[in-house]
Amino acid sequence: MYSKDMVDLLKEIMAVDFVVYELALFLDTHPNDRRALEDHNNFAMKSRQLREMFERKYGPLILDSVSEFPYQYINNPWPWEIRY
Amino acid sequence: MWYYVKKLQYPANVARTDLGMAKFLFAQYGGPDSELSASIRYLTQRYTMPIPQAKALLTDIGTEELAHWEIIGTLIYKLTDGATPEQMRRAGLGDHFAQHDNALYPHDAAGVPWTAAYIQATGDPIADLHENLAAEQKARATYEHLISLTDDPGVIATLAFLREREIVHFQRFGEALMLVKEYMDKPKHVF
Amino acid sequence: MSNSENEVKMQNLSVEYRLGEAYIPFQSYGKIFDPRTALMNGTLFPELYRPYRVRAEL
Numbered sequence: 001m002y003s004k005d006m007v008d009l010l011k012e013i014m015a016v017d018f019v020v021y022e023l024a025l026f027l028d029t030h031p032n033d034r035r036a037l038e039d040h041n042n043f044a045m046k047s048r049q050l051r052e053m054f055e056r057k058y059g060p061l062i063l064d065s066v067s068e069f070p071y072q073y074i075n076n077p078w079p080w081e082i083r084y
Numbered sequence: 085m086w087y088y089v090k091k092l093q094y095p096a097n098v099a100r101t102d103l104g105m106a107k108f109l110f111a112q113y114g115g116p117d118s119e120l121s122a123s124i125r126y127l128t129q130r131y132t133m134p135i136p137q138a139k140a141l142l143t144d145i146g147t148e149e150l151a152h153w154e155i156i157g158t159l160i161y162k163l164t165d166g167a168t169p170e171q172m173r174r175a176g177l178g179d180h181f182a183q184h185d186n187a188l189y190p191h192d193a194a195g196v197p198w199t200a201a202y203i204q205a206t207g208d209p210i211a212d213l214h215e216n217l218a219a220e221q222k223a224r225a226t227y228e229h230l231i232s233l234t235d236d237p238g239v240i241a242t243l244a245f246l247r248e249r250e251i252v253h254f255q256r257f258g259e260a261l262m263l264v265k266e267y268m269d270k271p272k273h274v275f
Numbered sequence: 276m277s278n279s280e281n282e283v284k285m286q287n288l289s290v291e292y293r294l295g296e297a298y299i300p301f302q303s304y305g306k307i308f309d310p311r312t313a314l315m316n317g318t319l320f321p322e323l324y325r326p327y328r329v330r331a332e333l
Binding site: 025030063079082 | 090
């Protein structure tokens with residue numbers, strides 16, 4: 001099972017990661033836009049902080065994150081199983 | 085290479101089991117203008133893009149489309165969760181059940197399996213980028229049809245998200261087209 | 276932002292406008308939605324946000 005706190009933090013990560021992705025697509029065709037790049041870098045740092053916080057509490061979101069024993073990555077829930 | 089991140093791009097919820105809507109959503113799971121077609125199309129075309137902006141954009145949008153494929157898969161999974169064979173049959177998913185049980189399989193809303201014939205990679209970046217602009221419009225239209233077929237607020241919100249992504253991708257492919265034109269208009273690249 | 280480096284570059288985009296070709300205006304970087312609103316809307320950019328309205332029955 002999973003907690004409401006976990007889902008809320010996951011949704012916060014989803015929102016920040018969405019901004020990073022949207023800015024990355026913008027930068028692909030506007031590589032010289034300084035202000036967009038600054039925003040991208042700031043949101044990317046925010047994303048890293050949130051992911052670290054999430055993984056400390058609830059386990060890895062990605063297979064190259066450090067895990068406690070036993071391997072935590074395989075544990076529930078998987079993205080399609082969560083009620084958001 | 086790719087790494088999987090264990091999260092959806094968008095928090096996709098459904099209100100209740102709805103096998104009829106699940107059947108329709110296969111249009112975007114394995115149909116001609118599906119998220120699967122989009123991803124494979126862009127990730128295939130990127131090798132012959134002439135400028136770094138276009139190589140990056142096709143890689144990144146192609147990757148995002150895989151995340152959209154996962155969102156459609158999640159909607160279908162949630163809408164069919166726990167359905168019995170008899171319910172599947174009554175919803176028009178008897179054919180699907182015979183071959184796939186409750187598994188997801190990349191076919192369209194009518195059960196036609198996905199094929200690479202849905203995509204093209206001509207090696208001509210202008211032609212390929214125009215295909216991508218058209219693909220985004222066809223997917224947008226399909227999302228509007230799908231939205232008209234449901235009253236589930238979670239499904240509608242998720243489809244509205246995916247529809248809006250088509251509009252943003254269209255803009256980006258348009259910008260890539262302009263940059264590629266500029267590159268090819270330079271005398272040394274006329275061919 | 277009215278005079279980002281990118282916009283200056285875009286004004287200099289040396290594409291010649293001709294018949295028989297498609298052209299798309301470049302977006303310039305302006306206001307953005309907050310992250311939660313961006314995710315709910317499906318875009319970070321207010322100028323690209325075109326929500327679908329079901330056509331009214333006449």
